[in-house]
Structures are given as C-alpha cells and as structure tokens.
Amino acid sequence: MDTKITQIRMSDYPGNRAPREIWQTTHDALPELRDGQVAARIDFVSIDPGMTGWITDKRGYMPPVRAGSVMRAFGVGEIIESRSDNLAVGDWITGFLGVRSHGVFNDKDVRPIAVEMAPPELFLSGLGMTGYTAYFGMMDIGRPQPDETVVVSAAAGAVGSMAAQLAKNAGARVIGIAGGAEKCRYLTETLKLDAAIDYKSENIGARLDDLAPNHIDLYYDNVGGDILDLALERMKYRGRIVVCGAISQYDKETPQGPANYLQIVMQSIKMQGFTMRDYMHRVPEAVQELSVGLKDGSLICRQHILQGLDSFPDGFEMLLAGANEGKLLIRVDHQSA
Amino acid sequence: MDTKITQIRMSDYPGNRAPREIWQTTHDALPELRDGQVAARIDFVSIDPGMTGWITDKRGYMPPVRAGSVMRAFGVGEIIESRSDNLAVGDWITGFLGVRSHGVFNDKDVRPIAVEMAPPELFLSGLGMTGYTAYFGMMDIGRPQPDETVVVSAAAGAVGSMAAQLAKNAGARVIGIAGGAEKCRYLTETLKLDAAIDYKSENIGARLDDLAPNHIDLYYDNVGGDILDLALERMKYRGRIVVCGAISQYDKETPQGPANYLQIVMQSIKMQGFTMRDYMHRVPEAVQELSVGLKDGSLICRQHILQGLDSFPDGFEMLLAGANEGKLLIRVDHQSA
Numbered sequence: 001m002d003t004k005i006t007q008i009r010m011s012d013y014p015g016n017r018a019p020r021e022i023w024q025t026t027h028d029a030l031p032e033l034r035d036g037q038v039a040a041r042i043d044f045v046s047i048d049p050g051m052t053g054w055i056t057d058k059r060g061y062m063p064p065v066r067a068g069s070v071m072r073a074f075g076v077g078e079i080i081e082s083r084s085d086n087l088a089v090g091d092w093i094t095g096f097l098g099v100r101s102h103g104v105f106n107d108k109d110v111r112p113i114a115v116e117m118a119p120p121e122l123f124l125s126g127l128g129m130t131g132y133t134a135y136f137g138m139m140d141i142g143r144p145q146p147d148e149t150v151v152v153s154a155a156a157g158a159v160g161s162m163a164a165q166l167a168k169n170a171g172a173r174v175i176g177i178a179g180g181a182e183k184c185r186y187l188t189e190t191l192k193l194d195a196a197i198d199y200k201s202e203n204i205g206a207r208l209d210d211l212a213p214n215h216i217d218l219y220y221d222n223v224g225g226d227i228l229d230l231a232l233e234r235m236k237y238r239g240r241i242v243v244c245g246a247i248s249q250y251d252k253e254t255p256q257g258p259a260n261y262l263q264i265v266m267q268s269i270k271m272q273g274f275t276m277r278d279y280m281h282r283v284p285e286a287v288q289e290l291s292v293g294l295k296d297g298s299l300i301c302r303q304h305i306l307q308g309l310d311s312f313p314d315g316f317e318m319l320l321a322g323a324n325e326g327k328l329l330i331r332v333d334h335q336s337a
Numbered sequence: 338m339d340t341k342i343t344q345i346r347m348s349d350y351p352g353n354r355a356p357r358e359i360w361q362t363t364h365d366a367l368p369e370l371r372d373g374q375v376a377a378r379i380d381f382v383s384i385d386p387g388m389t390g391w392i393t394d395k396r397g398y399m400p401p402v403r404a405g406s407v408m409r410a411f412g413v414g415e416i417i418e419s420r421s422d423n424l425a426v427g428d429w430i431t432g433f434l435g436v437r438s439h440g441v442f443n444d445k446d447v448r449p450i451a452v453e454m455a456p457p458e459l460f461l462s463g464l465g466m467t468g469y470t471a472y473f474g475m476m477d478i479g480r481p482q483p484d485e486t487v488v489v490s491a492a493a494g495a496v497g498s499m500a501a502q503l504a505k506n507a508g509a510r511v512i513g514i515a516g517g518a519e520k521c522r523y524l525t526e527t528l529k530l531d532a533a534i535d536y537k538s539e540n541i542g543a544r545l546d547d548l549a550p551n552h553i554d555l556y557y558d559n560v561g562g563d564i565l566d567l568a569l570e571r572m573k574y575r576g577r578i579v580v581c582g583a584i585s586q587y588d589k590e591t592p593q594g595p596a597n598y599l600q601i602v603m604q605s606i607k608m609q610g611f612t613m614r615d616y617m618h619r620v621p622e623a624v625q626e627l628s629v630g631l632k633d634g635s636l637i638c639r640q641h642i643l644q645g646l647d648s649f650p651d652g653f654e655m656l657l658a659g660a661n662e663g664k665l666l667i668r669v670d671h672q673s674a
Contacts, residue, residue, distance in 0.1 A: 053603065059570070061603045224599070233396070238615070243601045257594025262561070264580045264610035266390065266398045271608045273601035278575070 003030040003039075003080075007070045007100040008312050013057055019251070019320075020313040022055070023071070031104045033083045039104050040077035042097050044305075046124040047315045047328040048074065048158075049222075052250035061275045071099040071312075074129060076113060076120040087112065094123050099312055101332050117291065125158060125327035126294050126301030127287055129276060133244065134162030135286040136279045139170070141272050142218050142242045146171030149212045151231060154222035154247055155193065156183035158327035162290075163220050163244070164193055165299050172218070175211050177204065177227060179322050186325075191300060205230045215239070224249045225256050232260035235267050243273040251320050302326030308333040340367040340376075340417075344407045344437040345649050350394055356588075356657075357650040359392070360408070368441045370420045376441045377414035379434050381642075383461040384652045384665040385411065386559075389587035398612045408436040408649075411466060413450060413457040424449065431460050436649055438669050454628065462495065462664035463631050463638030464624055466613060470581065471499030472623040473616045476507070478609050479555050479579045483508030486549045488568060491559035491584055492530065493520035495664035499627075500557050500581070502528055502636050509555070512548050514541065514564060516659050523662075528637060542567045552576070561586045562593050569597035569606075578608040588657050639663030645670040 004027055011024045033039055053060040054072050065072050075097030079089050084107035087093065095110035097103050113123045125131065137159075144150050144167040152167065154160040155176025164187070168174045175195045176187040184196035197207045204227060208216070215236040221228050224246025235241070249255040264271055279286075293299030304324040306315050311330055318324050341364055348361045370376055390397040391409050402409050412434030416426050421444035424430065432447035434440055450460045462468065474496075481487050481504040489504065491497040492513025501524070505511045513524040514534045521533035534544045541564060545553070552573040558565050561583025572578070586592040601608055616623075630636030641661040643652050648667055655661050 059600075059603070061574075061605075229594070237398075243598075245602060246599055249599065254596050255599055257566070257596040257598050259591050259594040261580075261594050261598070262583055262586065262592055262610075263396075264608065265582060265612065266396070266610070268398075268611050268615055269609070271601065272606070273599075273603070274605050275602065278605055 003102055004028075005030050005100060005102040006309050007098065008309055009068060010055055010065050010071050012067045013064070014055060015253075019055065020317060023313045025310070030102055033081060033104055035083050036085075036107055037104055038079045038084050038087050038093070038107055038110070039081040039102065040093055040097065040110075041080050041102055041334065042075045042077035042100060042332055043334075044076050044121040044124055045097070045099050045309070045312070045330040045332060046074040046128070046130075047312070047319050047330065048129070049245050049247055049250065049319065051316065052320070061277065070103075072096055073099045074124055076123050077103075092120055094128065099309060099330075101309060101334065118294070121303065121305070121329055121331075122294070122301070124329055125303050126162065126299065127290055130158045130327050131162055131290045131301070132276055132279065132283060132286045134159045134166060135290060136276070136282070137242050137244045137274060138163040138166045138220060139289075140279070141274055142167070142220055142240060144170045144172040144218055148172045148217035149175070149214070149236075150218045150220065151175045151177065151208070151212070151216050152220045152222070153177045153227050153231075154245075154322065155187055155196070156325065157222060157247075157322070159244060160220070160222050161187075161191060161326070162299065162301065165191055165293075167218070167220070168193060169293070169298055175208070177223075183325070186302075199227065205233070208234050218242070220244060221246070223247050224258075228258045229260045232258055232263040232269075235263055235269050238268050238270075241269060241271040243271060247320065247322065304328050306330045340439055341365075342367050342437060342439040343646055344435065345646055346405060347392055347402050347408050349404045350401070351392060356392065357654060360650045362647070367439055370418060370441055372420050373422075373444055374441055375416045375421050375424050375430070375444055375447070376418040376439065377430055377434065377447075378417050378439050378671065379412045379414035379437060379669055380671075381413050381458040381461055382434070382436050382646070382649070382667040382669060383411040383465070384649070384656050384667065385466070386582050386584055386587065386656065388653065389657070398614065407440075409433050410436045411461055413460050414440075429457055431465065436646060436667075438646060438671065455631070458640065458642070458666055458668075459631070459638070461666055462640050463499065463636065464627055467495045467664050468499055468627045468638070469613055469616065469620060469623045471496045471503060472627060473613070473619070474579050474581045474611060475500040475503045475557060476626075477616070478611055479504070479557055479577060481507045481509040481555055485509045485554035486512070486551070486573075487555045487557065488512045488514065488545070488549070488553050489557045489559070490514045490564050490568075491582075491659065492524055492533070493662065494559060494584075494659070496581060497557070497559050498524075498528060498663070499636065499638065501530055502630075504555070504557070505530060506630070506635055512545070514560075520662070523639075536564065542570070545571050555579070557581060558583070560584050561595075565595045566597045569595055569600040572600055572604050572606050575605050575607075578606060580608060580610040584657070584659065641665050643667045
C-alpha cells in the first residue's frame with residue numbers, strides 16, 4: 001500500500017516561545033507493517049490539556065515527545081491493513097494514534113472500541129479519557145455526597161462539564177466556574193447546575209461567598225492559579241480538593257503555586273491529584289456508568305469539532321485560551337488529503 | 338488571695354511589623370474565682386509555631402487572639418485555689434493557660450495531667466501537642482511503611498524530631514533536613530536517622546537526588562517554601578505529603594505557594610493537612626504510644642528551656658528563626674516574681 005500520509009510533528013520544545021512555532025507538517029509514506037502491527041486510517045484526533053506536559057522536557061507522568069517526532073495525541077481510527085492475530089481490517093481502535101491521518105501501530109499499544117455502541121468520536125470524549133478522568137476524579141477521589149457544596153472550575157470544559165454533572169447526579173449542590181455569559185448559561189440551563197460564576201466578568205470570591213456561605217466541601221480544580229487560591233480560602237473544615245489540572249498555568253515557565261496552600265493545614269484539607277495510570281484497570285466500570293448516563297440524557301457531552309489536521313495549531317491555542325466549547329476534536333479530512 | 342500576677346499581652350496584630358513590637362507585660366491582680374473555676378500557678382509556658390496563626394486576623398483553625406488580651410499559649414501549672422468539684426488544690430493541669438505566671442480558668446477548659454507519670458513540662462513537649470502532632474501526622478496520615486524513603490523537614494525541631502523518629506521506628510529510611518552541622522549531627526548520631534541534609538550549607542536538591550535516587554515515598558513538611566518545591570519535584574508516583582506546617586512562611590504577608598504543585602497531578606500525589614482538632618478523641622492512644630517510646634529511649638525529646646516570662650519575645654523570634662534546639666518552653670520564674 002502506498003498511502004500518502006499527513007503528520008504533524010513537534011520540531012522542538014517550545015520553552016518560552018509560543019507553542020505554535022514548533023508544529024511542522026510532513027507528508028510521508030505509510031511504513032511497511034511488521035508482524036503484530038496494524039495500519040489505521042485515523043478519523044478523529046483529540047486535543048487535550050495533557051499535551052502541554054508532553055511538550056516540555058520536565059519530569060511528567062509520561063516521557064516527553066521527542067523533538068522531530070509526530071505529536072502524541074489520542075485518536076480513533078479504522079484498521080485498513082493488519083498483520084495482527086488480534087485485530088482485523090475493519091476493526092476500530094483507539095490509543096495514542098498521534099496527530100496524523102494514518103499510522104502503523106503495534107496491536108498491543110491500541111485497543112478496540114465498540115463503534116456499534118456509540119459513534120467513534122465519543123470514545124475520545126464522553127466515553128474516552130475525558131469521561132474517565134471526570135468519572136474517577138469526581139467519583140473515586142472527590143466522592144461528592146448529597147447536599148454537599150461542590151465547585152468545579154473550567155466547568156464548561158470537556159472534563160469539567162462531565163465532572164460537574166456527575167456531582168449533580170450524586171445529589172450535590174454544584175457551582176460551576178466558566179468564562180463568559182454564554183458558557184455560564186450553558187451550565188445552568190443545559191447542564192442544570194445550581195449556579196455558575198463567570199470568571200471573566202464577575203468577582204469570583206464575592207460570588208463564592210454568596211453562593212457557598214458555609215464554604216466548599218469539594219473543589220474539583222481544572223485551572224489552578226488565582227481561582228485555586230480563592231477556593232482554598234473558602235474550603236470547609238476537612239474539605240477535599242481534587243487536582244485534575246491547571247489550564248491557567250500550562251503555558252507558564254514557572255507555575256503560580258497556591259499562596260493560600262496553608263489552608264490545607266488550617267482547614268485539615270486533603271488535596272489529591274491523579275492520572276489515568278491509576279485507573280486503567282477500572283476503565284470498564286467508567287464506560288458502563290458513563291454510557292448509561294450519556295444514553296439516558298443525564299450526562300451531556302458537548303464536542304467542539306475542528307476540520308482537518310491543519311487546524312491543530314489553532315486548536316491547541318484555543319484549548320489554552322479556553323475558547324473551545326466542549327471536548328476539542330479534529331475530524332481528519334480524508335477527502336482532500 | 339492577693340497574688341500579683343505577670344501577664345504578656347498582644348497589644349495589636351503585627352501586620353507587617355516585627356512581631357516583637359506587639360508584646361506588652363502587665364502586672365495584675367488575680368481575679369476572684371467563680372463557681373466552677375480554679376486558679377493555677379503556671380510553671381511552664383509553651384512557644385509553638387501555631388502562635389503565628391493566632392496573631393493574625395486571617396481565617397485560621399482557631400479564632401485569633403484579640404488585641405489587648407493575654408497571649409494564648411499552652412502551659413502546665415498547679416492548682417492553688419479551687420471552686421471546682423472536679424479539680425482540687427495540688428492537682429496539675431494543662432491547656433491554654435496563656436503567657437502568664439498565674440491564671441483563673443473554668444475547670445472544663447483545662448485538663449488534669451498525671452505528673453506522677455512524667456515531669457510536668459513533658460506534657461508540653463513529647464507527651465503534649467508536639468508529640469500528638471508528630472504522632473498523628475506521621476502515623477495516621479503519613480503511614481510510613483518498612484523500607485520506604487521518608488523525608489522530614491525541620492527534623493531537629495520539636496515536631497519534626499519526633500515525627501522522624503516515629504518513621505524510623507516504623508522501619509522506614511529517614512532523611513532529615515535541618516539547619517547547621519550541629520543539628521545534622523544530632524539527627525544522625527543521637528536520633529539515628531539514616532541521613533541529614535544541612536539546608537544552610539548544602540545543595541538540598543542535589544543531596545536529595547543522592548540520598549533518594551528512587552524518589553520520596555513520604556514527605557512530612559514543617560517548613561514550606563523552597564524545600565517543599567524541591568521535595569515535590571522528587572516525589573515517587575503516588576507519594577504522600579503530610580503538611581504539618583510552614584515555618585519559613587509564617588512571617589510573610591503572602592506565603593510562597595509551591596510552584597511545583599502540579600507534581601500532585603503528574604505523580605498522583607496526596608497532600609494532606611491536619612489539625613489536632615481531628616484527633617482530640619484519640620489523644621489517649623498517642624499518650625500511650627509516646628510514653629512507651631520516651632521511657633524505653635526509642636523516642637528522644639529534646640527541650641529548649643528559656644528562663645522567665647520576659648524571655649517570651651526573644652523566644653518567639655528564636656522559633657521563627659529556627660534557632661531553638663528542641664521543644665521551646667519557658668520556665669516561669671516564681672522566685673523573683
């Protein structure tokens with residue numbers, strides 16, 4: 001097969017540069033398959049906050065992408081050629097397929113998805129890492145209880161919106177923080193959260209004081225920075241903070257540490273982080289729970305789909321700016337490729 | 338009784354001033370007792386890091402000391418007059434007795450101590466809040482396991498030295514961080530820790546890399562600041578951080594938040610604070626465990642005893658500077674009073 005493939009590579013670590021300067025598109029031949037490998041046409045590529053960690057050479061939860069390599073990304077695709085005993089042509093797979101139109105993978109590095117259950121792209125959003133991250137972070141670490149006050153930052157984002165709905169479905173009072181009136185309307189009107197705070201136009205601290213006069217039982221943090229400090233100041237005694245991410249800090253050379261972190265002592269707070277590495281063995285549980293909610297409408301998963309691999313640099317900036325509305329995906333354009 | 342008593346009052350919140358300007362000594366008459374009250378001669382007053390939180394008007398784990406009031410402090414003393422059904426003249430008590438030579442207390446605000454078991458001042462150090470804080474922080478939250486690598490900051494300090502020994506006795510490899518060669522020698526030679534790092538003369542990060550090449554399982558933090566960041570960078574996956582205090586930050590208007598806190602996500606770390614409020618019901622357990630260790634010599638509790646209430650302002654500065662060697666106490670001078 002002499003398929004011409006499009007790939008987006010990271011030419012160098014960005015350091016202090018704007019990350020968009022590091023992306024480079026190449027057109028290559030699809031490599032020959034070896035035994036145990038499959039070739040796939042990739043239909044959707046996922047743009048995730050985790051990428052910011054993969055393009056630095058700091059110690060992270062995964063080895064960094066090497067300069068010159070194809071950018072790492074989750075994707076879904078259909079197998080078009082197979083020398084694997086486990087995966088056949090026509091099967092759909094997900095995993096780190098990369099920012100590219102096609103790729104060759106070892107069969108043990110990818111896993112099949114049940115596209116008869118849901119459209120393939122949902123395995124990159126509500127039924128993918130996004131959904132699992134929301135599910136385990138909120139339900140296994142956060143453990144919201146009925147009538148507790150739960151605050152979620154970046155609540156209109158991919159993970160935040162799922163996490164907020166899961167807390168709401170568990171009976172908690174949920175306050176979402178998001179940027180802009182439209183996102184806030186989405187939180188209260190579509191997702192039925194109890195309240196929303198617009199961090200772009202409102203005084204977050206004053207609004208939290210109004211909405212949570214008895215303080216916060218559980219804070220699910222996706223943003224870090226000032227909002228984390230404002231939440232720390234308002235945690236209930238023995239409150240819990242789930243540290244899922246810090247989108248406000250990923251583009252900073254030195255992140256802003258939470259100046260109010262001593263509230264962890266004063267209020268006997270537990271602050272916990274996690275990565276999906278802790279939970280891969282429990283993915284079937286998440287898929288089960290999430291697919292029920294997504295089917296019966298008690299969980300809504302919004303997707304923001306960009307067209308074509310060329311949109312990747314813009315999409316990555318959009319993610320950092322919080323300009324996307326829902327899980328950010330690229331639909332790979334196989335017509336014009 | 339017309340006992341003349343000496344009291345040290347906080348005249349105002351220090352704000353940005355050096356705290357020593359706010360202390361004021363007064364000589365007052367001992368108030369008349371009401372029913373249910375006792376009067377005590379106070380023999381020892383404890384100087385604790387927690388005091389820094391009591392002299393700000395920020396939200397803390399206790400209400401702040403009010404301007405003009407006698408400074409709050411733990412103490413031990415003997416009852417010299419009683420209108421209580423529960424406490425008699427000659428009984429010894431502990432509690433928030435204040436920085437003063439004598440005081441009148443409601444009997445339910447103090448508790449008796451068994452001075453036949455140990456000298457009274459030990460109930461302010463190894464068998465007091467210091468010991469309990471080390472015990473519950475290390476053994477209930479930290480839970481060191483055999484062969485784990487445990488790092489303790491301010492390891493020659495009152496709480497740190499007890500916490501480090503408890504981890505060592507639990508079978509962990511314990512690295513203590515302290516300021517100065519003498520303190521470091523104390524850690525390895527007297528307390529038998531596995532290693533000590535002198536933060537005043539050594540490169541802490543490089544030494545941690547040498548001593549804990551496979552990273553840190555458990556970090557018991559008493560100091561905050563740069564050392565917390567250096568530890569965060571070197572935590573093992575699923576490592577635990579016990580946040581006991583941040584002596585390096587208490588005199589700062591805006592504390593330095595840990596810039597490396599995103600390691601909490603990357604390394605799936607649990608960072609937990611606590612106050613003794615969570616554990617008051619379990620104090621007998623701590624007294625039992627600690628008194629066995631203090632008796633058989635497997636726990637060593639060093640005390641740094643200052644003479645006379647007038648030494649309080651110096652003692653408080655000494656604590657902030659880490660200049661004390663062991664639990665800082667004042668022996669009240671009743672001869673010259």
